[in-house]
Amino acid sequence: MSDLLKAIRYQHPERLPVSVSLLPATWARHGDALTRICQRYPELFGNVASDAATSYYTPPSYHAGQFTDPWGCVWSNVAEGYESIVTGHPLPHRQDVRKLRAPDVDMGLPHGFMFLRLMDLRGFEEIMVDFAEEPPELQLLIDIVRDYNVRQMKLMLKKSRDELIYVGDDNGMQDALPISPAKWRKYLKPAYKAIYDVAHADGRLVYMHTDGCIFEVMPDMQEAGADMINPQIRANGLDNLVRVCRGRIPINLDLDRQLFPFASPERVREHIFECVRALYLPEGGLGLTAECGADVPLDVIDMICRTLSEARDFHI
Known part of the structure; x- marks a missing residue:
């Protein structure tokens, strides 16, 4: 059993689970120099080939240009190696929801599969008005997206025997939830539970990545079936995460990616410990996990890797 699974189950992992994520734009900017850093830390990256910088994995949404997904959302990207954003929403009017049919195409559960999907379909302002006014079309839209995701979860479980199922859907903003905790519990919690129940019924665990300020509903996320949550330190605050999560909710802490581009290596090391x-x-x-964008200096990336390698053996 991996240390991450032991951490989720509170079964005394031998080492603290740590990881580093390097975005496609980071590889594109730093190239061979980044490869050399990765080769110094095989415990984090495995055996990195010397040509890794020129053959990095780039998801379709990280390419410059536009594309339309099976839901009809138009994605736009102005720079290679960065994530796209939705600029064309197929349901601009509330009554459009009544004509919506879920795609026949099976997309799996990409990042933004539930809450963000609602925003992608309606647009941010429109879906916020929907949550404020609570028309019947809101629940109808949630039901359509939820049922599609339940189907995708069932298909995923048939294709993979991995014990831990990874999903991602950002629920927070920088300083707060975009909707009240009460409305999150009313509308989103049952939807996530319906999806995650499918995984649990098959004996799997669910790892939920979700950016933004979410600490107010993290216990609800756990009740909905998230066995481990991946929260951001900057958006939630260390004190809040200690109060809400320590010894209660397993977390894979997303270290301060908003600090990394501006801090000295020594300050980053201090932050991690x-x-x-x-x-x-x-x-x-x-x-612990650290995501490094293209704006993070190489000496800071190296310090992140070195410090996380040391933190693996941390003991009180």
Whole structure:
């Protein structure tokens, strides 16, 4: 059993689970220099080939240009190696929801499969008005997206025997939820539970990535079936995460990606160990992950890797 699974189950992982994510734009900017850093830390990256910088994996949405997904959402991207955003919403008017049919194409559960999908379909302002006014079309839209996602989860489970199922859907903004916790519990919690119940019925665990300020509903996410949550430190605050999660909700902490581009390597090292000291328990419940964009200096990336490698062996 991996240390991450032991951490989720509070079964005393031998080492603190850690990971580093390097975005396609980061590879494109730093190239061979980034490859050399990765080769210094096989415990984080495995055996990295010397040509890794020129053959990095780029998802379709990270290419410059436009494309339309099976839901009819138009995605636009102005720079290679960065994520696209939805600029064309297929349901601009509330009554359009009544004509919506879920795609026949099976997309799986890409990032933004539930809450963000509602925004992508209606547009941010329109879906916020829907949550404020609570028309019947809101629940209808949620039901259509939820049922499609339940089908996708069933298909995913047939294709993979992995014990841990990874999903991602950003629910928060920088300083708050975009809707009230009460409305999140009313509308989103049942939808996630219906999807995650499928995984649990098959004996799987669910890892939920979700950006933004979410600490107010993290216990609800757990009740809905998220066995481990991947929250952002900057958006939620270390004190809130300690209060809500330590010893209660397993988290894979997303370290401060808003700090990395501007801080010294020494400050980044201090930040990582501050988080470890505050959240670590020998029995588990904690992992650490760092995402490095193209604006993170190489010496900071190297320090992140070095510090996380050391943090693996942290003990109180």
